[in-house]
Amino acid sequence: MRDLTSVALDVAKKLGASYADIRVVDKKQESVRTRNGNVESLGSSRSKGFGVRVLYDGAWGFSSSARITEDEVRRVAEEAVSIAKASATVKREKDVELAPVKPVTAKWKSECKIDPFSVKAEDKIALLLEADRLMRQNKGVRVASGNISSLREDKVFASTEGSYIEQVKTETGAGIDAMAADKGELQRRSYPTSAGGDFASRGWEFVEDMRLLDHAERVGNEAVALLTAKQCPQVVTDLVLDSSQLTLQIHESCGHPIELDRVFGQEASYAGTSFLTPEKQGTFQYGSPDVNIVADATIEGGLGSFGFDDEGVPAQRTTIVDKGIFKNYLSSRDTAAELGETSSGAMRADSWSRIPIIRMTNINLEPGDWTLDEIIKDTKEGILMETNKSWSIDDKRLNFQFGVEMAYEIKDGSIGDMLKNANYTGITYEFWRSCDAVANKDEWRLWGVPNCGKGEPGQVAHVGHGSAPARFRGVKVGVGKWQ
Amino acid sequence: MRGLLGKDEALKMAGRVIDASPGDMTEVLIRGGVSRLTRFSDNYIHQNVSDSGHSLTVKVIFGKKIGTASTNSLDEDAVKDAIEAATRVAELQKPNEDFEGIPGPEPIPEVNTFFDSTYEFSPLDRAMGVKAITERAAAKGFKAAGAYSTGASELCIANSLGVRAYNRSTQAHLRTVVMSDTGSGYADALATDVKDIDPGLVARTAVEKCEASQNPQVVPAGEYEVILEPRAVADLLSYLVRGGFSASAVREGRSFLAGRLGEKIFTDLFSFWDDGLDPRGFPMPFDLEGVPKEKVIMVDKGVAKGLLYDWKSAKKEGKRSTGHGGFGGWGPMAANLFMAPGDSTVEEMIKNTKRGILVTRFHYTNMAHPMKVLVTGMTRDGTFLVEDGKVTKPVKNFRFTESALKVFGTMDMVGKELHRSGRSVVPAIHVPAFTFTGVTEF
Numbered sequence: 037m038r039d040l041t042s043v044a045l046d047v048a049k050k051l052g053a054s055y056a057d058i059r060v061v062d063k064k065q066e067s068v069r070t071r072n073g074n075v076e077s078l079g080s081s082r083s084k085g086f087g088v089r090v091l092y093d094g095a096w097g098f099s100s101s102a103r104i105t106e107d108e109v110r111r112v113a114e115e116a117v118s119i120a121k122a123s124a125t126v127k128r129e130k131d132v133e134l135a136p137v138k139p140v141t142a143k144w145k146s147e148c149k150i151d152p153f154s155v156k157a158e159d160k161i162a163l164l165l166e167a168d169r170l171m172r173q174n175k176g177v178r179v180a181s182g183n184i185s186s187l188r189e190d191k192v193f194a195s196t197e198g199s200y201i202e203q204v205k206t207e208t209g210a211g212i213d214a215m216a217a218d219k220g221e222l223q224r225r226s227y228p229t230s231a232g233g234d235f236a237s238r239g240w241e242f243v244e245d246m247r248l249l250d251h252a253e254r255v256g257n258e259a260v261a262l263l264t265a266k267q268c269p270q271v272v273t274d275l276v277l278d279s280s281q282l283t284l285q286i287h288e289s290c291g292h293p294i295e296l297d298r299v300f301g302q303e304a305s306y307a308g309t310s311f312l313t314p315e316k317q318g319t320f321q322y323g324s325p326d327v328n329i330v331a332d333a334t335i336e337g338g339l340g341s342f343g344f345d346d347e348g349v350p351a352q353r354t355t356i357v358d359k360g361i362f363k364n365y366l367s368s369r370d371t372a373a374e375l376g377e378t379s380s381g382a383m384r385a386d387s388w389s390r391i392p393i394i395r396m397t398n399i400n401l402e403p404g405d406w407t408l409d410e411i412i413k414d415t416k417e418g419i420l421m422e423t424n425k426s427w428s429i430d431d432k433r434l435n436f437q438f439g440v441e442m443a444y445e446i447k448d449g450s451i452g453d454m455l456k457n458a459n460y461t462g463i464t465y466e467f468w469r470s471c472d473a474v475a476n477k478d479e480w481r482l483w484g485v486p487n488c489g490k491g492e493p494g495q496v497a498h499v500g501h502g503s504a505p506a507r508f509r510g511v512k513v514g515v516g517k518w519q
Numbered sequence: 520m521r522g523l524l525g526k527d528e529a530l531k532m533a534g535r536v537i538d539a540s541p542g543d544m545t546e547v548l549i550r551g552g553v554s555r556l557t558r559f560s561d562n563y564i565h566q567n568v569s570d571s572g573h574s575l576t577v578k579v580i581f582g583k584k585i586g587t588a589s590t591n592s593l594d595e596d597a598v599k600d601a602i603e604a605a606t607r608v609a610e611l612q613k614p615n616e617d618f619e620g621i622p623g624p625e626p627i628p629e630v631n632t633f634f635d636s637t638y639e640f641s642p643l644d645r646a647m648g649v650k651a652i653t654e655r656a657a658a659k660g661f662k663a664a665g666a667y668s669t670g671a672s673e674l675c676i677a678n679s680l681g682v683r684a685y686n687r688s689t690q691a692h693l694r695t696v697v698m699s700d701t702g703s704g705y706a707d708a709l710a711t712d713v714k715d716i717d718p719g720l721v722a723r724t725a726v727e728k729c730e731a732s733q734n735p736q737v738v739p740a741g742e743y744e745v746i747l748e749p750r751a752v753a754d755l756l757s758y759l760v761r762g763g764f765s766a767s768a769v770r771e772g773r774s775f776l777a778g779r780l781g782e783k784i785f786t787d788l789f790s791f792w793d794d795g796l797d798p799r800g801f802p803m804p805f806d807l808e809g810v811p812k813e814k815v816i817m818v819d820k821g822v823a824k825g826l827l828y829d830w831k832s833a834k835k836e837g838k839r840s841t842g843h844g845g846f847g848g849w850g851p852m853a854a855n856l857f858m859a860p861g862d863s864t865v866e867e868m869i870k871n872t873k874r875g876i877l878v879t880r881f882h883y884t885n886m887a888h889p890m891k892v893l894v895t896g897m898t899r900d901g902t903f904l905v906e907d908g909k910v911t912k913p914v915k916n917f918r919f920t921e922s923a924l925k926v927f928g929t930m931d932m933v934g935k936e937l938h939r940s941g942r943s944v945v946p947a948i949h950v951p952a953f954t955f956t957g958v959t960e961f
């Protein structure tokens with residue numbers, strides 16, 4: 037492989053590139069999907085190729101190809117340089133600069149006890165069909181579905197600065213979902229969470245630990261029970277979020293606005309920018325003193341964990357919010373350089389055919405010292421919300437509105453009636469400033485989110501979020517006309 | 520042509536896969552092409568990429584047992600591996616009692632969707648288009664961000680019953696947000712032939728919107744008359760279609776149309792349809808099952824008329840597929856939506872508005888409730904207050920939480936000009952009451 041990577045780097049240098057890197061990626065995936073007692077799809081896919089990124093005259097160019105041959109590597113490197121030359125015709129006064137990184141030769145591999153590709157398809161099918169049957173024991177369930185997927189990515193990164201990094205990552209995930217509908221009402225319930233379930237950089241042991249069958253019957257029953265549940269009232273009240281809904285809250289209102297490319301307007305025309313402008317770094321009160329958030333790419337098993345990012349920067353743990361104060365961004369080598377910092381190691385591409393862009397790693401809310409029981413007992417009147425269903429946030433990541441699968445009233449410190457169609461809305465920093473209780477590390481859990489979209493052409497990142505249940509005071513819930 | 524197989528080669532390859540497959544039935548999908556994109560922000564090009572590639576997916580079927588595998592390498596060995604993987608998987612499978620077979624061949628209409636001008640558009644050509652925008656923005660002290668993309672793609676579907684469908688097409692899209700610290704404006708242009716894109720016009724529109732948007736004022740959330748420009752209309756229309764007009768969603772009772780087909784649900788002014796052959800959109804003569812596309816009138820003068828069928832949902836009801844199938848079994852999907860124009864101009868809508876909001880586009884919309892088609896989202900890049908028939912000032916962006924059923928049920932003015940927005944071709948509309956549920960800080 038070194039022969040091929042050297043060809044790309046040599047060609048780029050010879051043509052005058054001041055920097056170049058190449059990634060060669062071989063990715064295989066397997067997935068099973070069941071629906072109402074049938075296997076809806078069972079398949080595998082394989083994608084191999086390489087991409088060359090160059091800096092010429094202070095401007096970027098990138099090209100890629102699926103044909104991994106010496107001639108093609110040469111052609112693609114040449115094309116990347118000619119694209120960079122075109123970029124240089126519409127340039128700022130200031131050239132792109134790269135924050136320094138120590139060149140390394142390294143290998144990294146994610147933890148995997150049981151290779152998910154060694155588990156027989158029959159066993160995966162049997163597990164999902166049994167969960168399917170259990171969900172549909174309740175005749176009110178119209179559609180039961182389940183899925184299991186596994187991924188392995190082999191990646192080589194080489195740069196003109198002398199790095200040569202080989203990484204192998206294995207990911208596994210699964211989830212089940214029941215949909216009930218009747219008389220103009222439609223409700224869903226999922227486990228362990230919505231949008232395909234939970235994912236991790238682990239092996240088959242991760243799916244075994246989910247115990248899908250222990251939850252399937254409950255999931256079906258809850259979907260049906262939601263049809264006739266009380267409508268979530270339109271009030272301002274105290275809100276308790278479970279850790280799966282907090283995952284989405286952290287993702288949208290913290291993870292995205294701390295991406296330094298968004299801050300600099302690089303995503304403005306598509307995903308948007310950020311309210312966390314550079315003058316806020318180190319001083320802005322993002323949340324209450326109970327809010328501590330880190331970006332941690334080093335956690336074993338995290339879906340957003342890795343050894344090195346796609347610029348060869350080692351995985352790091354970075355403080356994002358410290359006792360409520362906004363401290364640091366997620367950055368790349370070129371964006372970090374603009375702030376006179378080093379990269380926080382957050383550049384990732386979703387395939388060989390895409391350039392790396394700033395992506396979340398594992399963005400985690402640190403545990404506090406409550407238990408969920410104590411939080412509920414301490415709440416006079418409020419609502420407990422679980423599992424995300426819909427999400428929307430403005431292009432600077434301030435005004436958000438999230439809907440959940442299920443909610444419960446909290447009255448005088450105890451759980452009351454089930455509520456349907458619950459949602460809540462707020463302004464990011466006002467919401468986090470109203471946080472006055474976070475549950476402890478026993479209730480803290482790391483979730484994997486496999487569907488974070490960003491960039492043009494679109495890329496889908498696999499990221500992680502850790503959190504424990506937390507309480508927010510005085511939140512507007514029940515938005516919209518529901519009658 | 521580099522990056523494209525062409526019709527003969529693609530069909531030959533698909534035929535070889537079918538011949539080599541041991542299945543009772545076999546389906547092959549080959550797609551790919553080239554895609555190039557220049558991205559800019561802060562008035563300079565910060566990303567500039569090109570990629571090319573294909574994927575081949577084979578579905579091997581024994582009785583009702585189905586296995587699929589895909590590869591992005593079209594080498595003989597990789598394709599052989601994919602056939603073997605799909606075969607192995609199919610043998611392990613349980614019979615899918617829901618399986619309804621695969622379509623046979625039908626004549627496929629010819630449409631011209633490929634333009635050499637778009638295929639040959641170079642990185643320097645794109646840079647020139649970008650420059651037209653950044654220079655105009657910079658002259659006003661604004662910053663432009665956006666992207667100029669061009670691509671050529673091909674799609675080949677073949678199966679063992681004789682379906683042999685091939686199409687190649689080009690796409691070009693220029694979009695920009697022009698902004699300052701105190702306002703922003705959006706404009707874009709989409710075309711199959713890049714020669715139809717006028718970067719100067721895109722630049723002028725976005726810069727003018729940005730100028731008009733400076734220093735927005737807070738107007739409280741609540742119910743307002745709205746004028747929705749075409750991009751916002753297309754966004755809402757997609758929610759109406761998504762679950763609503765799929766025959767399988769209706770059959771499973773998860774569509775608002777379940778039991779209501781033939782009813783007048785919307786205003787007389789509302790008619791829309793899906794037409795894969797109309798060159799005003801992005802034509803595509805067949806679906807991912809290789810079935811030719813039929814024009815389906817979904818709503819005619821307010822009456823819910825037609826549903827979209829794929830092979831499976833059609834078989835279940837003893838009907839014909841309308842050519843709206845996917846490959847993965849996700850159910851029928853719309854791909855080329857058209858809304859009937861009305862007889863108003865946006866200026867007339869403004870003139871007829873007592874106190875309302877003019878919306879350029881929405882951002883990050885999401886379904887809050889599929890049966891009520893309740894959608895939430897934000898306004899973005901040009902939101903204005905209209906008072907007594909005049910645009911009076913820019914306003915801070917709103918969050919809306921509103922039902923698309925109500926919007927298309929009550930709209931009372933429809934634009935006579937149609938605009939291409941994404942894969943839809945739609946007019947602007949005026950709605951007498953639209954619910955904004957929140958305001959943001961910019």
Ligand SMILES: [Zn+2]
Nearest residue numbers: 287487488489
């Ligand atoms: Zn995301």
